[in-house]
Amino acid sequence: MTDDPANAVDAFYSRYAALYDRVATDAPFAAGLREALAAAVGLERGDVVVELGCGTGANFPVLRERVGREGAVVGVDVSSGVLRRARDRVDREGWENVHVVRGDATEPPFAPAELPRAAGPAGEVDVVVGTFVTGMFAEPAGVVDDWCSIVGEGGRIGLLDLARSTDTGGRALNLVFRVLVRAGAPPGTKTRHGSPVRVLDERVRDAHAQIHERCACAATSRRLAGFARITTGRVAGESAGDRL
Ligand SMILES: C[S@@+](CC[C@H](N)C(=O)[O-])C[C@H]1O[C@@H](n2cnc3c(N)ncnc32)[C@H](O)[C@@H]1O
Numbered sequence: 001m002t003d004d005p006a007n008a009v010d011a012f013y014s015r016y017a018a019l020y021d022r023v024a025t026d027a028p029f030a031a032g033l034r035e036a037l038a039a040a041v042g043l044e045r046g047d048v049v050v051e052l053g054c055g056t057g058a059n060f061p062v063l064r065e066r067v068g069r070e071g072a073v074v075g076v077d078v079s080s081g082v083l084r085r086a087r088d089r090v091d092r093e094g095w096e097n098v099h100v101v102r103g104d105a106t107e108p109p110f111a112p113a114e115l116p117r118a119a120g121p122a123g124e125v126d127v128v129v130g131t132f133v134t135g136m137f138a139e140p141a142g143v144v145d146d147w148c149s150i151v152g153e154g155g156r157i158g159l160l161d162l163a164r165s166t167d168t169g170g171r172a173l174n175l176v177f178r179v180l181v182r183a184g185a186p187p188g189t190k191t192r193h194g195s196p197v198r199v200l201d202e203r204v205r206d207a208h209a210q211i212h213e214r215c216a217c218a219a220t221s222r223r224l225a226g227f228a229r230i231t232t233g234r235v236a237g238e239s240a241g242d243r244l
Contacts, residue, residue, distance in 0.1 A: 135204050144157070
């Protein structure tokens with residue numbers, strides 16, 4: 001094992017893959033949020049969607065339902081343990097257009113050539129999504145910028161993340177949220193620079209802000225008393241900031 005953050009993430013999620021799978025698929029709030037992201041990013045039949053940090057594949061049913069048999073879903077994750085579960089899920093369901101790839105989402109290129117040919121006739125990607133993952137990246141804005149480049153101009157990107165609430169009702173529960181984040185903090189969120197919850201807040205803020213920077217018509221909505229943030233956009237040809 002080296003100091004590579006991806007190795008630490010792999011070890012953490014592989015060890016807790018079974019537990020994480022239960023939480024990811026059974027948590028009462030999760031299904032609605034996953035549906036909301038898929039709707040907000042405008043997934044349509046025939047789309048090729050790449051999910052970065054796909055974990056055990058909890059989003060696959062929603063993504064596949066939307067893209068239909070004509071489209072394709074490609075899940076990418078760095079952790080072998082969760083990927084095994086994701087592959088089991090695909091095999092169990094008999095989904096021929098859902099593919100699972102091992103890779104580090106912070107180290108593109110995820111050039112079309114690296115994705116299975118089945119992802120699209122020319123390997124093109126229409127949509128990139130990431131759920132509950134940007135808080136794990138040391139440089140989230142740069143990572144999201146690279147993800148925008150995967151789909152290119154006109155492609156769509158969507159993020160779903162949890163962070164502390166700024167809603168009046170939600171703020172009262174921030175202390176509970178902080179305890180939960182600290183208890184379940186994976187490697188990379190326990191840094192020297194601050195508490196895990198502050199690191200999470202900052203990373204999620206930066207990741208979502210980057211969509212507004214790179215995309216036209218970017219929009220952020222909040223759910224779950226303000227704890228859940230969904231941001232989507234269509235990648236612009238130039239920096240949206242430059243065009244203002
Ligand atoms: C909190 S889980 C979310 C999984 C899934 N997106 C979901 O909604 O259930 C975070 C996932 O991101 C993966 N991950 C973290 N850093 C990664 C990286 N650099 N490259 C690829 N996957 C990564 C972890 O292995 C883990 O499966």
